[in-house]
Amino acid sequence: MNELLLVVTIGGERVALPSASVESVVELDTLIPVPRAAPHVAGLSALRSRVLTVIDCMRSLELGVTDCSDGIREAAVVELDGHHYALLVDLVEDVVEALSDPAPVRAAMGPGWERASQGMVETETGPLLLVDVAALIAGAEAKAA
Amino acid sequence: VDDLIADFIAECREMLEALGGEIVAWEASPDDRARLDSIFRFVHTVKGNCGFFEFPRLEALSHAAEDALADVRSGRRHADGHLVSAVLAIIDRIGEMIGAIDAGEEMPAGDDSALIDALAPGAEGAATPLTATIAEAAGKASAAPRTIRLSVELLDRVMSTVSDMVLARNELARRLRESSSDVPVDGAFERLSSIIAEMRDAITRTRMQRIENLFVALPRMVRDLSAELGKQILVDIEGGDVELDREMIEMIRDPLTHIIRNAVDHGIELPAERLKAGKREIGILAVSARQSGNQILIDIQDDGRGIDGAKLVDKAIASGTLDKAAAAQLTPREQLALIFEAGLSTAKQVTAISGRGVGMDVVRSNVERIGGIVEVDSRLGEGTRMTLRVPLTLTIIPALTVSIGSQHFAIPRSAIEEIVRANGESVVLEHLGGAGVATIRGRRVPEVSLAQILGLPSELNEEDRTLIVLRPAGGDVYALSVDRIHDHEELVVKPAAPAVMATGLYAGTTLADDGSPILLFDPAGLAEVGGVRLEAQERTARIAEGPATNAGPKFTPVLLFRGLDGARRALRLAVVDRIEEVPADAIREAAGQLRVQVGDSILPLAGARAEDLGDGKVRLFRLNDGSQELGYAFREVIDFAAIEHDVIHAERPGEISGVTLIGGEPAELVDAHWLFANHVGAAARTGDELLCKLPSDDPWMQNMLRPMVEAAGYRVIDDDDASVADLVIASQGDVIGEGDAAQTIWLRTEPEPKGKKDDTIYRYDRAGLLMALKSAGAGRGK
Numbered sequence: 001m002n003e004l005l006l007v008v009t010i011g012g013e014r015v016a017l018p019s020a021s022v023e024s025v026v027e028l029d030t031l032i033p034v035p036r037a038a039p040h041v042a043g044l045s046a047l048r049s050r051v052l053t054v055i056d057c058m059r060s061l062e063l064g065v066t067d068c069s070d071g072i073r074e075a076a077v078v079e080l081d082g083h084h085y086a087l088l089v090d091l092v093e094d095v096v097e098a099l100s101d102p103a104p105v106r107a108a109m110g111p112g113w114e115r116a117s118q119g120m121v122e123t124e125t126g127p128l129l130l131v132d133v134a135a136l137i138a139g140a141e142a143k144a145a
Numbered sequence: 146v147d148d149l150i151a152d153f154i155a156e157c158r159e160m161l162e163a164l165g166g167e168i169v170a171w172e173a174s175p176d177d178r179a180r181l182d183s184i185f186r187f188v189h190t191v192k193g194n195c196g197f198f199e200f201p202r203l204e205a206l207s208h209a210a211e212d213a214l215a216d217v218r219s220g221r222r223h224a225d226g227h228l229v230s231a232v233l234a235i236i237d238r239i240g241e242m243i244g245a246i247d248a249g250e251e252m253p254a255g256d257d258s259a260l261i262d263a264l265a266p267g268a269e270g271a272a273t274p275l276t277a278t279i280a281e282a283a284g285k286a287s288a289a290p291r292t293i294r295l296s297v298e299l300l301d302r303v304m305s306t307v308s309d310m311v312l313a314r315n316e317l318a319r320r321l322r323e324s325s326s327d328v329p330v331d332g333a334f335e336r337l338s339s340i341i342a343e344m345r346d347a348i349t350r351t352r353m354q355r356i357e358n359l360f361v362a363l364p365r366m367v368r369d370l371s372a373e374l375g376k377q378i379l380v381d382i383e384g385g386d387v388e389l390d391r392e393m394i395e396m397i398r399d400p401l402t403h404i405i406r407n408a409v410d411h412g413i414e415l416p417a418e419r420l421k422a423g424k425r426e427i428g429i430l431a432v433s434a435r436q437s438g439n440q441i442l443i444d445i446q447d448d449g450r451g452i453d454g455a456k457l458v459d460k461a462i463a464s465g466t467l468d469k470a471a472a473a474q475l476t477p478r479e480q481l482a483l484i485f486e487a488g489l490s491t492a493k494q495v496t497a498i499s500g501r502g503v504g505m506d507v508v509r510s511n512v513e514r515i516g517g518i519v520e521v522d523s524r525l526g527e528g529t530r531m532t533l534r535v536p537l538t539l540t541i542i543p544a545l546t547v548s549i550g551s552q553h554f555a556i557p558r559s560a561i562e563e564i565v566r567a568n569g570e571s572v573v574l575e576h577l578g579g580a581g582v583a584t585i586r587g588r589r590v591p592e593v594s595l596a597q598i599l600g601l602p603s604e605l606n607e608e609d610r611t612l613i614v615l616r617p618a619g620g621d622v623y624a625l626s627v628d629r630i631h632d633h634e635e636l637v638v639k640p641a642a643p644a645v646m647a648t649g650l651y652a653g654t655t656l657a658d659d660g661s662p663i664l665l666f667d668p669a670g671l672a673e674v675g676g677v678r679l680e681a682q683e684r685t686a687r688i689a690e691g692p693a694t695n696a697g698p699k700f701t702p703v704l705l706f707r708g709l710d711g712a713r714r715a716l717r718l719a720v721v722d723r724i725e726e727v728p729a730d731a732i733r734e735a736a737g738q739l740r741v742q743v744g745d746s747i748l749p750l751a752g753a754r755a756e757d758l759g760d761g762k763v764r765l766f767r768l769n770d771g772s773q774e775l776g777y778a779f780r781e782v783i784d785f786a787a788i789e790h791d792v793i794h795a796e797r798p799g800e801i802s803g804v805t806l807i808g809g810e811p812a813e814l815v816d817a818h819w820l821f822a823n824h825v826g827a828a829a830r831t832g833d834e835l836l837c838k839l840p841s842d843d844p845w846m847q848n849m850l851r852p853m854v855e856a857a858g859y860r861v862i863d864d865d866d867a868s869v870a871d872l873v874i875a876s877q878g879d880v881i882g883e884g885d886a887a888q889t890i891w892l893r894t895e896p897e898p899k900g901k902k903d904d905t906i907y908r909y910d911r912a913g914l915l916m917a918l919k920s921a922g923a924g925r926g927k
Contacts, residue, residue: 030661030662032552032661032662032663032664033552034645034648034651034664035552035598035599035600035601035648035650036598036599036600036648036650036674037644037645037647037648038644038647040644041642041644041645044645044654044662044664045662046656046660046661046662050305051639051641051654051655051656051662053641053642053644053645055644081643083640083641083642083643084642085642137642137644138644139644
C-alpha cells in the first residue's frame with residue numbers, strides 16, 4: 001500500500017510515476033536528435049558515461065510537442081530492459097505515498113492517456129493518474145502492434 | 146546462513162554448467178575415470194552441503210546418485226545407458242531445486258522416489274540411443290587457474306567507471322591544452338593517461354570469455370534432442386578456446402541454439418533413412434569457432450539431408466513473399482538465403498523441438514543486431530553449413546566520424562572501402578530519374594545522400610561533399626555522401642534503445658570525447674532506408690568495371706612487412722610473385738652477393754645480410770620484374786595496405802626510395818627497381834655473351850649438360866675453340882689448357898666428395914651446378 005510515487009507534470013497535468021522505476025531526476029542540457037526515429041524519441045543525451053534515450057512524454061501521449069529550444073529540461077531517468085531513458089516532463093514536483101491500489105478510471109480520457117494509464121491512485125493531495133513507464137517509452141506507434 | 150546458501154547455489158550452478166558436457170562424454174566412454182570423478186564430486190558436494198542446510202530431498206537424491214556412482218567407481222557396476230539417463234535425470238532435478246531455492250520459491254512438487262529407483266541395477270528406463278562426443282582437450286576440467294567469483298554487475302560498474310574516467314581525462318586534457326602549459330603537470334598527466342589506458346585494456350579483457358562456456362551445453366542438448374527424436378548424432382566441437390566478449394556470448398546463445406536444434410530436427414535424418422541414403426547411421430554435427438581478424442566465425446555443419454532450394458522457392462511463391470519472375474532469376478545461393486525470410490520453413494511438420502514459429506528470420510535479425518551475419522550453404526542430400534560471423538566485441542569498434550550539418554555520426558571502419566571527394570577528378574556524379582549514381586574511376590555505384598536519408602539540412606552543395614564508399618557486411622558497395630569527415634576513433638559502442646534501433650539506421654550509440662552521444666550507423670540499414678538495391682546493382686557495376694581497370698587506381702596496393710632488421714617496410718604488391726620459405730643454409734654468399742636456392746633455381750637475395758640469417762628458416766618474397774627474379778628476405782608480413790599519404794622521397798637512390806605513412810605509422814618503401822638494377826643487373830647484363838667451353842668429345846657434357854649451361858645464359862663453344870671463355874667445365878681428371886678460361890668448374894662422377902679439399906661438383910648436383918654457373922657469370926664483372 002505504501003508504494004512511493006513521483007509526481008510530475010506532463011502537458012499541464014499532474015500525474016504519478018511509480019518511483020521504484022525512476023532512478024533519478026536530472027536536468028538535461030544537451031539533446032542530440034535521432035533522425036528518422038519515432039516522433040516521441042526526442043533524441044539522445046548523456047548522463048556521465050551512459051547514453052540516455054530521451055522520450056518526449058507530450059508526444060508519446062499525443063498531447064503536442066515539448067518545446068526543447070530553451071535548453072535545460074527536467075527529466076526522470078528510468079531503466080527498461082537494460083536501456084536507460086529520460087522522460088521529459090514539464091516539472092518534477094514531489095514524492096508522495098500511494099494510499100490505495102490503482103483503480104480503473106471509468107471516465108473517458110484522451111487516447112494517449114488511455115493507453116498509458118495504469119489506473120487512479122489516491123494520495124494525500126488527491127487522486128492521481130498512475131502512468132505506465134513502458135507505455136510512455138513505447139509511444140503512440142505501439143498501439144498498432 | 147543466507148550468504149552460505151548463496152555461495153552453495155552459485156557453486157552448484159557453476160558445476161552444473163560444466164557437467165552438462167562431462168556426463169555425455171562419460172556416457173560415450175564409461176571407463177573415463179576423470180569424467181566419472183567430476184560427476185561424483187558434484188553429487189558428493191551437493192550431498193555434503195544439503196545435510197548442512199537441511200534440504201532433505203536434495204540430500205536423498207544426491208545420496209542415491211552418489212551411491213550408484215560409487216559402485217561404478219569401485220568397478221562393481223558398469224555405466225550403461227540406463228544409469229547415465231537416471232543420473233542425468235537426478236542432476237536435472239537437483240538443478241530445478243537449486244533454481245527454486247535461489248528464487249526463494251517452494252520446492253518443485255513431485256516424488257523423487259521414481260528417479261531414485263531408476264538408479265537401481267536393471268531398472269527399466271527409457272532406452273536412449275547412445276550419443277557420443279568428441280570434446281576437445283579431454284580432461285580439461287582439472288587444474289583450473291586461480292579464480293575468484295565476481296558478480297557481473299560489479300564488473301559492469303567497474304567498466305562504466307573506467308569509461309567515466311576516460312571521459313574525465315579527456316576533459317582534463319582539453320583544459321590543460323587551453324591553459325598555459327606547465328611541464329611537470331603535463332608529465333604527471335601523461336603518466337595518468339597511460340595508466341588509465343592500461344586499466345581500460347585490462348578491464349576490457351575481463352569481459353572476454355572463452356566460447357567454451359557456450360559450447361559446453363551443446364553435447365547435452367544434442368543428446369537430449371536426438372534421444373527424443375530417435376536419431377544418432379555425434380557432436381564434434383572445436384575451437385572452444387576462442388575468446389569473445391561476454392555480452393556477445395550471451396547474444397549468440399539463442400541463435401546458435403536455434404541453428405543446432407534445426408540441424409538435429411530437420412537436417413540429420415533418422416538412422417534408417419541415413420542407411421538408405423548410403424550414409425553412416427550416426428550423423429555428424431560439427432560446431433567450430435575460430436577467429437578471423439576482428440570477427441569470430443562459428444560454423445555449424447551437419448551431414449544431413451540438406452536444404453532444398455527449389456522447395457524454398459515454391460514455398461516463397463506460395464506465401465506471396467516472392468513473385469514468379471523474380472524467383473526464376475535467383476541463384477542457388479539466393480534460393481538458400483530464402484530460409485531467412487519470415488514464415489518459411491521446409492519442415493513438413495512442426496515438432497516440439499523446432500518450427501515453433503521462431504524461424505531463421507529471427508536468428509538472422511538477432512545476429513544482425515549485434516553486427517554479425519549468418520550465411521548458409523547447403524547441398525541437397527549432403528548436408529548444411531551455417532556460418533555465424535560476429536564481431537569480436539560489442540564494445541569497441543574502430544569508426545570514422547562524419548557530420549552532416551552540425552550533427553556528428555559514426556560509421557564502422559570495417560564497412561568503409563574508400564573515401565573520395567565528390568569533386569575529385571576520378572569521380573562523376575549523375576542523377577538518373579532522381580537517383581544518384583557516382584562513377585568512381587569507371588565503377589558505377591549507387592549514391593545516396595546522408596542528408597536526404599536523415600532528412601537533415603546540409604550546408605554544402607552536392608559537389609562539395611565527400612563520398613564514402615561503403616560495403617556492408619555481405620552486401621555490395623554504395624557511396625554515401627556526407628558533409629565532412631572528422632576522425633578515426635575507437636568508439637565504445639553500446640546498443641541503442643529499441644525505439645532508436647527501430648529506425649533500422651543505427652547499430653548503436655557511443656560517447657564522443659566531450660561526453661556527447663554519437664549514433665553509430667549500420668551501413669546495411671542506411672542502404673536499405675536510402676533505397677539502394679544492393680543485389681541488382683552488382684551486375685551493372687561489373688559491366689562498368691571492365692574497361693575501367695586500366696584507368697589505374699589512385700592508391701597503390703602494397704605489402705607491409707617487417708624486414709630482418711626489424712624495420713617496417715612496404716613493397717608494391719605487383720612485383721611480389723610469391724612467398725617462399727627456405728632453410729637458412731640454402732642461402733650462400735657467392736660471387737660477391739648473397740644468393741638463395743629456391744627449388745632448383747638460384748636467385749640473388751636482397752634485404753638480408755649474412756649475419757642476420759641465423760640457422761632456422763628464412764622467409765622471402767620472390768620478386769619478379771617480368772623476366773628476372775629476385776629474393777627479398779623478411780621476418781613477417783604485417784598486412785596488405787595502400788599508400789594513401791604522400792611519399793617523402795629519399796635523398797639518395799638506394800634500396801629505400803622513400804618513407805610514407807601506412808596505417809598511421811611510417812614505413813620505408815622498398816625500391817624494387819633499384820633492387821633489380823643492383824642485384825640482378827650484373828648477372829643479366831646481356832651486352833656481350835658469356836662463353837663456356839665444353840669438351841666436344843664428351844657426349845654427357847654435350848647432351849646432358851649443354852642445355853643447362855645455355856639456359857644459364859652462356860654460349861657454349863667447343864674446347865678446341867681458340868677464344869678465351871669465361872668458364873670451362875671439365876670432368877675430374879681431364880686436362881685443360883692454362884689460361885683457357887677465367888674460371889673452371891670441375892665435375893666428379895661420385896656423389897660424395899673425396900675429401901675436404903675436393904671442390905668438384907657432383908655432376909647431377911643440379912643446384913650446385915646452377916649456383917656455380919651463376920656465380921661464375923657474375924664474377925666476370927670483377
